[in-house]
Amino acid sequence: MTERVAPGARDFVTGDGTRLHAELTGPADSAVTLVLVHGWTQDLRTWDRVVDELPRELRVLRYDLRGHGRSAAAPPGTTTIDRLADDLAELIADRVPEGRLVLAGHSMGGMTIMALADRHPGLVAGRVDGVGFVATSSGNMDRITLGLPGVAGSGAARVERRLAKLLLAYRKDVLPLRPGAARAGARWLVFGRRPRRRDVSCVVDQLLKAHPASIGGFQNAISLHDRRVALAALRTARGVVLAGEADRLCPVPHAKAIAAELPGSRLVVYPGAGHMLPQERSHEVAERLTALVATRTH
Template sequence: MRRGVRIAAVVTAAVLVVGVGVVANDPFVLVRAQFQGQRLLAGLDAADVSIAGQRWAYVHADDVPANAPTVVMIHGFTGSKENWYPLAERLHGRYRLLIPDLPGWGESERQPGADYGFGAQAERVAAFIQVLSPGKPVVLLGHSMGGGIAALVAARYPRLVAKVGLLDAAGVRFNDNQFGLDVLAGKNPFAVTDAESLQRYIDIVFHRQQAKPWIPWPASSGLIAMRKRDAAFEQSVLDKIGRGQEQFAPGEAAANVHQPALLLWGRQDAVIDPSAMAIYAAKMPQARQVLVDDAGHMALMEQPAAVADAVVQLIDSH
């Protein structure tokens, strides 16, 4: 008995030592572990696919009736597929879900010198839809930068997109706020280099204090290190979508979006000012407009129940 207890104690100690060693070597492993738990809770399976020489990482939920609509969700700038997990949890079992990391972001492939602006990503998303939902138009949801991409896909490829939802979408000239002014001045307001700037980033994108993610050390150090490594890439993308020639391409293309549509904003969005919704609505008069109270730029994470209600109404309305 004592020998068994000693063996168990030795094994436990060994596991702890290995675990500490792994975390010390890669602190971001704690963040990935949290994402894994959220994915499982949302009932999503992980997969990857190669499309036109580009590897995509994505998650999906296919355990739905054969005739269920397919919903594709596109994340925003500095975001990832994990941003959609709270919403996916509420839609699970009702619709087929496809949630990718855009090429260049998250766990998807990033190719040196490739174009990751609005237009190029719209072409990639169209190809993703054709491969993962052949012959069946999808409901396309896009958040922030992903909203601008979704607008372009819906306008350029109406046969691929049955309905479209733009959530706090980039791509129009909204009323001036500090974030927009900083972008136009050549800065990256989302840049993260230390603990202080990480907290500033979180405070910009989230409004509700209760919804702000708690990222303790050493997970925070892993996240900061990753964002520092990505700084040049983030800047290159922002140069294209925030102040380059295609910065307003989604808003211009929106006049050619004729599918049933949803425009949804967080009332306290400090990134893409809610005035952007009216600009999109002027181009898309068929769109239902939803302003979510007590939510900032990450309305999909801050108020997922309200966002889910709006999405379900979009999908299930005839």
């Protein structure tokens, strides 16, 4: 699958020496920069469809999280949401040191923004005007049952935890998955009704490019994620919380829990959509994020 490389692509090295692939596009004199953070097992291509629908005059920063996409594998002991938040803070300081920000995160990307608010409150209070949480959660991810009832749901959760342990111990750089089986699994797990075949293939391609041990470690970090209290630091920013009605990984109650902590936010639930809202509802996601930016620039 052909990957697009933006003219503004330039690697960034974090404080602990990890190389991240980052892309900054749009005019340097833009009043606000939209920062897009992707989720677990994916990379910045998560946002391709959304970026295509954003205003061309908008400045956009997106990147591959450590252990994902074109970024380097996460060094041992760094597969934590806290470390992702620090990476984001460092990247912003390097690439967008001044100006107003709107942050948007999908899945683990949303969790990263919550941790950023917790660990870097000065940055958030001083510069962040808007935040978009897309198919994500503020906690209780260890109780996810993949939409399956009773014993089946508990069993699915146990399998997921065992898989994470196996990935942590896996020493190769490529996941041992057959693309056909991976597409079937992804179609059921992260998409809602009637997904586009190319979207499913793109999601799988991103998964197969992620570093196995890194994503195993991050799965454990997701299960420990608890940042509901940290959302208080974002109450002064305009917010939107987007959820798919058929999301198996971050079900609608998780979106409602986030919205409850952000009284000024707008909760939008998309019927028939699953976890991959940036692909399944790209136009609607782009509209919501553009509105957050436009409120600041007008």
